[in-house]
Amino acid sequence: MKRRFTEHDVPDQSGSTVVITGANTGLGYETARALSVRGARVLIACRSQQKAEDAIKRIEEQNGAVDISYVPLDLGDLSSVRQCAEQLQSEKRIDVLINNAGIMVPPYELTKDGFESQFGVNHLGPFALTGLLLEKLAKTPSSRVVNTSSIAHNVGRINFKDINAERRYSASARYSMSKLANLLFSYELQRRLEAASLPVLSVACHPGIASTELDRYMPFVLSKGTELLQPLLNTAAAGAWPTLCAATSGDVVGGGYYGPAYRFETAGPAKKVRSNRASRDTAVAERLWTLSVELTGVNPSI
Template identity: 50%
Template sequence: MSQPSGFTDNDVPNQTGKCFVVTGANTGLGFEISRVLAAHGARVLMACRDRAKADAAMARLKQQVPAANLTFLRYDQADLDSIRAAADQVAREPRVDVLINNAGVMNPPLTRTRQGFELQFGVNHLGCFAFTSLLLPKLAENAGARVVITSSLVHKTGKIDWSDLNADNGYERRPRYDQSKLANILFLFELDRRLRAVGSSITAVGCHPGFATTELGRHIRFIGVLKPLFGLIANTPAMGAWPALQAATGIVQAGGYYGPQGRGEIRGPSGEAARAPQAVDPDLARRLWDVSIAMTGVDPGLLPAS
């Protein structure tokens, strides 16, 4: 079977003079995204929780791209105070062109964020919502700025448990992960609608990496046994970065959603991806927007789309 055509790292244009913020940049997809952007001349703010791991990642990246322009950004997506502090630091940059929301967690045991939210919803959605909202004024300073939001294939099975968003009454790992990924794409949908409604120059774009072999799956049972099989059917981290790179640097549609073009959108070069019907439900998206403001205390300040 021939490989489908689509966007790869070879299609990334020159990014000299541009500045990117990449969350979760020290490993997996975030590292590969940062590596490719740096190799194409971009300044990359590597937003990471652990300074030692970030320093090791930057050293490794500079071995591959000696001229890389990298800066560590202390950033814990499980702590709203850390998110606010990181946003303040980013605001002092001369310019910021693209925010790539890549950081996330998958299938951990029941854990809470610093503010007490269930970890998967708190990190994957609320942290992304808060950081994006806080950076919108900075991004608006540059025409053509973008926000990239990473979702997943599993958003298609996601359902928002409005009666128990914080998992106070029960916790199952996989449904909570699916919920958080549906929340990501609902956020993309509503953010795009509101940006367009106010005539903003910022473009919101979504992506998913397909099935990529990264550390994100470390909480999946039997992952060690199944890893050799995954290697036959899954994207490598470098390949899994292609949709985010397309969303961040390619020719895209405002509000577009991009992912691998191979069978089932599991692997391969990037192109337009499919969304579940609930991912484009305006009532769900609007409700999630309002709930997110109430939970985080962060208001993007964008008027509702008509």
């Protein structure tokens, strides 16, 4: 990239339509705000209509009339994912799908479809939504899929032998696994898009360490530590810069990964970064893709 990227570098988005999952709070909210201010039609896909409407109201109060709407989506329920994708088919176009929503280190629980919640919500739900919208995205030249990973991917591994943590559950290990899955999916998707000559880019990003609501499940001691480190962390608005970069920058390349430039990728403006070796293991990526198709029943048309 020619320069490091912040919200001020977001180009005019007039005429574009962007779907953002989990955009009622945190990074997703800041992404929705920034893109709507630049003229994009923004669709907030999340579980709570009330929270989405509250987010839209806050954005409108700050910036005046913008084009933002709510679309129901529960990533932990594949029937909801299908309904969301079906509703989105009525849009004239979709330029960018931002898979932003996620959960972090919750107590052990299963999704409605019986998957360990972090793997289900953070990976399988976005995999299914992307697959169901891929044909729609391909109708818009230069469209993009943006998957939000984390620096936690560095310690992740895909536990194929215990995919739903039925033998042992470590919340942090399963979070790292889901974030590694996001990158494996992003890179495999790009390889398949290129092989099929489809005009869609698959891009990944991470926010560094940002002040969001994701840490609500953290133990009290870790939460207090996060509070003490607050001056060193990205705000939610700054944490959204890599997402905005991945979604809008003209310098972005398919299969690229974008994160903060400062303090070992924990804060600052966005730049192109490099993920770990495990995330670029093509054999594991293909195995994860096959498993994801099997578990979700969604086979992307590439």
